[in-house]
Amino acid sequence: MLKLDQLSHSYQSHTAHTQPMNLSFSLEAQQGDIVALIGPSGAGKSTLLALIAGFLRPDNGKLTIANQSIFQQAPAERPLSMLFQEHNLFPHLTVSENIGLGIHPGLKLSQADKESIVVAAARVGIQQYLGRLPEQLSGGQKQRVALARCLVRHRPLLLLDEPFSALDPALRKEMLELVRSLAREHQITVLMVTHSPEDALKIANKCAFITNGSITVFGDTQPMLTQPQDAELKHYLGL
Numbered sequence: 001m002l003k004l005d006q007l008s009h010s011y012q013s014h015t016a017h018t019q020p021m022n023l024s025f026s027l028e029a030q031q032g033d034i035v036a037l038i039g040p041s042g043a044g045k046s047t048l049l050a051l052i053a054g055f056l057r058p059d060n061g062k063l064t065i066a067n068q069s070i071f072q073q074a075p076a077e078r079p080l081s082m083l084f085q086e087h088n089l090f091p092h093l094t095v096s097e098n099i100g101l102g103i104h105p106g107l108k109l110s111q112a113d114k115e116s117i118v119v120a121a122a123r124v125g126i127q128q129y130l131g132r133l134p135e136q137l138s139g140g141q142k143q144r145v146a147l148a149r150c151l152v153r154h155r156p157l158l159l160l161d162e163p164f165s166a167l168d169p170a171l172r173k174e175m176l177e178l179v180r181s182l183a184r185e186h187q188i189t190v191l192m193v194t195h196s197p198e199d200a201l202k203i204a205n206k207c208a209f210i211t212n213g214s215i216t217v218f219g220d221t222q223p224m225l226t227q228p229q230d231a232e233l234k235h236y237l238g239l
Helices: 045-053 095-100 111-123 139-151 169-186 197-203 221-226 231-237
Strands: 002-011 021-029 034-038 060-065 080-084 157-161 189-193 206-211 214-220
Touching (some): 021 045, 034 045, 045 080, 080 139, 095 111, 095 139, 139 169, 189 197, 206 221, 214 231
Parallel strands (some): 034 189, 157 189
Antiparallel strands (some): 002 060
16 A cells, blocks of 8 residues: 655755765555554654655655555645644634544535534544634543544545654553554554554554664564564664
8 A cells, every 4th residue: 555665865964063864765554554663763753754744855766655656746635644743733723623624724614524524523532522622622632633633534544653652651542542443444554653662562563663764674563573583673672
């Protein structure tokens, strides 16, 4: 469903004391896969998501979703949704309106669109809050709104850039299980940046270890994280 073939980007050095960083990623994920992206800070995990989302322009390589090249597409045109650590809700809009932005940026919504908002809100457990403003919600509820906004877009790929890292452990576990359930139900492919191997083991069937700007280990999550063979991965996991 998702294929990266030597998708590359270079960060040029702006001082005499830092070296330029060259990143290159190759990866294949099937429909319905949940892929955890792990690795040390600064290794390139968020850069990889930015390249896929179109926020950064690749220098080279290929990027296809469902066998279609999206290399030249603008971010808004790409068949994906992205959920950040910051929920990016508009404080002056209701929960319903914030979700509706995923369908139309001007909130020009049909009756069917409005019904899909209610369905998505119910699916993530916030139907009773549709008329509230974001300031009236908890942090976990705000992330549920942002997740519902992704759902109404009906995109085959969901990118998660540590959206639940600020939540307490019990709530984070609940949100991860919700993502896994939604991915199975809608056959969405998920790429999830996380600093927690435990979170990866909870929901991801695949795992990619990123270090020094490339994916050095990729495979099934359980054996990869519980019986690692790669020396750098062992060091990262503290084994």
